[in-house]
Amino acid sequence: RVKFGIVVSSILICGSLGTMAGGNAIIVAVIIPVAAAVRLTPPTVAALMMTAGSVGLFTGPFTPSTVTILSLGGLSYPDYLLYVGLPMSAVTLLAGWIMAGRIQKMTEGKLRYDVDLSEKPKEDLSAAQQRRRKLSALAFAATIIVMAVVGVVIKAGFSFAIIVMLLVALMTGLVGGLRPTQILQALYHGCGRLVWMFILYWLYNPILELMDGLHAYQGLLEYTQPLLEGISPAWLCFSIFAFNIIGHVPGAAVAQMTFTHKIFGPMLMAAGVPPQGTTAVLLASSQVDWFGPFPSSDMFGQMGLAQST
Template identity: 30%
Template sequence: MPQDTPVTAPVTAPTPQAPPRPRTPLPASVLAAVGLALSVAAGIVVDGPTQWGLLPIGLYALLALLGMDIMVATVVAIASALLILMPAPAAAANILGESVGDQITMIGLIIVLGAGLAEVLRATGVAGQIVRAVMRVAGDRSRAAVTFGMMISCLILVAALGTLAGALAIAAPLLLPIAARMGFTRSATASTLFIGGCAGLALAPFAGSNIAIMDAAEVGYLQYVLYGAGPLAVLSLVLGLVVVPWMQRRTERDGDDFYSDDMFTDDGSSEAAHSVRATAVFAVALLASVVYATVTSAGTAFPLLALPVLAMVTGVAGGLTPTEIAEHIYRGAATLVNIFLMFWLLAVLFNAVNLIDPFTVVIESYGASLQDMGPFPFAVAISLLGWVGVPGATAAQVVLLDKLFGDIATSVGVGASTWVIVLLFASKADTYGPFPNANQFGALGLAQSTSLRNMLITGWCLLVPATVMYAVIMFVETR
């Protein structure tokens, strides 16, 4: 008799598990508990303006530095401020409600709308058109021309989109075949993307951190470019023509650092007419927006109108229906909703701290000694403090530094031009070094390079000259 064949249960793939949520480091948890306990004690003992109002901000910075999630750290800092202030429930609710319309929250919304515009530019092919147009102008006559063209492509795209990682992710697939044909190493390509992208980020008119700087220093876009972003962008492009060839010579002896011959191919696809048309419309609309905002001093709120309008006119020119445009805006904006929430929480924190009013006490207690310090040493000290000591997103860094030191800077004699440099350096210097950061890893990964050491060297080659340049400018401006 035939034997029964054993029945084997089907093997099913294990259900994928969600990645574990990062645990809050124990020192951060202990510090949060101690800070909240001190806040309760201060709220009971102190009445009226007090330097204890600086505790929530200091607690926020230390918790973030110790590795606590930035959103959780912000909530703990808000709790600390409210415990010191001890408002009635209705007053606490008013703080939350009024913060929704605060300028800090507005910057968060601008960042979200910028992500929506970036998605429309990607969907309509405008981003690709920008890169191809720049590379046609630069040509491929020499590596120097290609290097400059690649940097300018990244600069324009990042400046238009207002985001480094998102813009480079669009540019990289278009630029890497060119780099491969010209014999660039992966490290040299990564340096090119990074240098051009960072220059564009400094110039981006609607980037959240740049808007925060202009708002804090009370300057327009042209003044911002003249005082701060312009010198950095020019220095970056000039140094890039030196650093990238040097990085190429440094790494070309390593055969593993080259792209394989068949890794990248140019598909030679024809350019769709709607992409060309959308690019022209976007360029004209963007230029008109920047000119209008500059001439009329439109202020921080203008991007709330400009960004959706840019997305709509570009989408229509690119052949998208209104429904499709709305879907793309929503898809891009949805990726950064957490940023909007964080900026609202920051507005709550700063409004609560303002009610405690510690800055008046600080100025009354230490104003004389700070004024004796002089504008140049003060500007240098705050620049370095922001570079190494203030955590968080760059726009949040700007807001935090201005809230802490803006009034003191005015009393010391720091002018608007110098304050632009202080906030720009404080918020952007850590992109270049001295430690690895997300922007460096992003450029590294998009160039398919694995040499973090070479990326760090690239950042240092920009950071040191930029530091010297800004120190000289601030010294001259504060004389």
């Protein structure tokens, strides 16, 4: 049940906020003590958060990948979920759940969280403080739900997630009795832990600009295009998928998705691949490399949050 709770909470928070690092960073403070109580190991928690956070990004209405893929593939959001998002999420969840179980068996008794809940002093809260805690939790959930609905209605881009996170922090803090200065201090403290990840993604931009300016992908396409001509649509889709795994850009799924559509989109259309198939290729080829075979910043991010190695 704890594993199921971790998966559900991670899917909801990451899908609502449109960020795996930020979403799981919010809930990990609650997850770790609960996981420690039932003796889940850090690698198991990292695997569950990585799997569930990915599913949240596959299915969230205004996550970067969803917004980009809807504009490139030409599908509506319900069609995207039906033909692409939910099928890939089901495969990802099944594989992640099985591997989390295997990881738990391999690491149980060897790795553990250094959390002793029995030594934690019990807080003596007044009725007013308990009520305020419950109200702040409700404000947190209600704000996310309302903003998610608003995002779907107005077809917001992934930058809308920044507004969502700031508004959620403001509403939760105010209802919880914090002053604006205290809310800002809490934001600074939380952001400070992940500033390295922000710098990492920021440094990706010059690399992507250089690759685009040098026409690296276009040159590779000119070399491989004769090899792809005449094959069936199914094998063409698989070849593009395999190409993106080998030549993936870690942590830059949106950029890779855009490059793939720009380079291989006309070829897929000429081969008679329907929009649903093209969208599936774009999503799979830009997201599946999160799980290997090469290490990625997303892996390290979730390992760090889960205190894993």
